[in-house]
Amino acid sequence: MELLSVLEDQELRKVFRCATEDACICLLALLVCTYKGVETEKFAALYKDRRYLRHPTLVMLSLVLSGLITLSKMPETARKIPVLLPDITEALQDANADVKMKALVLFRNTMGHMKGEEAGLLALQLAEELLPLFDDESSQVRELSISLFKDLMKTVVRSIKKKMKKRVQRVLLPLFLRMNDQAESVAKASRDTLLACAEFLGWRKLSYLAKTYQTHLIGECLLRHDRSRVGEYVCQSLPYLKDSQATLRDAAIRFIGLAARKLRKRSLEKLWDICNALLPLQKDPEPSVSSLATQTVFLLTPEMPPSRWRLRSLCCWPC
Numbered sequence: 001m002e003l004l005s006v007l008e009d010q011e012l013r014k015v016f017r018c019a020t021e022d023a024c025i026c027l028l029a030l031l032v033c034t035y036k037g038v039e040t041e042k043f044a045a046l047y048k049d050r051r052y053l054r055h056p057t058l059v060m061l062s063l064v065l066s067g068l069i070t071l072s073k074m075p076e077t078a079r080k081i082p083v084l085l086p087d088i089t090e091a092l093q094d095a096n097a098d099v100k101m102k103a104l105v106l107f108r109n110t111m112g113h114m115k116g117e118e119a120g121l122l123a124l125q126l127a128e129e130l131l132p133l134f135d136d137e138s139s140q141v142r143e144l145s146i147s148l149f150k151d152l153m154k155t156v157v158r159s160i161k162k163k164m165k166k167r168v169q170r171v172l173l174p175l176f177l178r179m180n181d182q183a184e185s186v187a188k189a190s191r192d193t194l195l196a197c198a199e200f201l202g203w204r205k206l207s208y209l210a211k212t213y214q215t216h217l218i219g220e221c222l223l224r225h226d227r228s229r230v231g232e233y234v235c236q237s238l239p240y241l242k243d244s245q246a247t248l249r250d251a252a253i254r255f256i257g258l259a260a261r262k263l264r265k266r267s268l269e270k271l272w273d274i275c276n277a278l279l280p281l282q283k284d285p286e287p288s289v290s291s292l293a294t295q296t297v298f299l300l301t302p303e304m305p306p307s308r309w310r311l312r313s314l315c316c317w318p319c
Helices: 001-005 010-023 025-035 040-050 058-071 081-094 096-112 118-137 138-151 158-178 184-201 204-211 213-227 227-242 246-263 266-282 286-298 306-316
Strands: none
Touching: 001 138, 081 096, 081 118, 081 204, 096 118, 096 138, 118 138, 118 158, 138 158, 138 184, 158 184, 158 213, 158 227, 158 246, 184 204, 204 213, 213 227, 213 246, 227 246, 227 266, 246 266, 246 286, 266 286
16 A cells, blocks of 8 residues: 555656566556555556556566456456456457466456446447457467357346347357367357357347257358348458468358359459459368369359459469
8 A cells, every 4th residue: 555655646656667667566556456445446547547558568468467367356356357458458469378368367257246237338348359369379269258258148238238239240250160160169169159149139040050050051041141241241251261270261261152142143343352362262272172262263253254354363363
């Protein structure tokens, strides 16, 4: 508490600025004052002034998260942690797997102590941040982020359910493709979360297909259920063409092939873009992927003007 009084003194703060950062004294004061029951507003003000998580080193970030995980285990302190989430999620962009795992554990612990509308609002915030982690290089990060998303849906109250539905709809395709993940734990988490999403949205057909492991029919189900989202689904699937896992590239090609057929009468331009995205995969090191890409391009090009397609292909072919 003595450290806290020093940090709150404007003049002394200037003197101790460098020393406190180097020795983590600010962090220690934050943890102590939180444990002693300082009000949320004061906690937030102290944090905001010092910016513990803004552009930190990985060592500092890991230390901060470790301390916050300890606090997140206690209801009285866990409820104050949401004021830190914006900076934590910003810091995760360039973080390693260890730091991301700590952040996910922190999110999970914090959600466990939230109730009612407070929990729902936090779930909305976290839902936006978890989606990029579905495709993380670490299988552990992928699994935990996907599983945590499933848990978020359990906390949503009626007043914000409509907003949460939009976020749930955005994760359907990534979850479907991740069901093909080579890490069995990630594939299972994706299937379980997709099933939870289907039940949350009230999509009976999708729920049945996920429950019965009919993976090959889920893509068609997504496209039929909401045809207005076909273009969005295609955009979401394109990055998976470059995934390090051949199973993900294969699944993305198959889905894009299905979706492209529904775009034929709507936009020739979009169809061209899809074919051009598939062209590099004709030289994929995995034979099954290269063969599937070639077949898909062949099936999608007959309706295009030959001269324009050849010209566009030459212009977009990778050097």
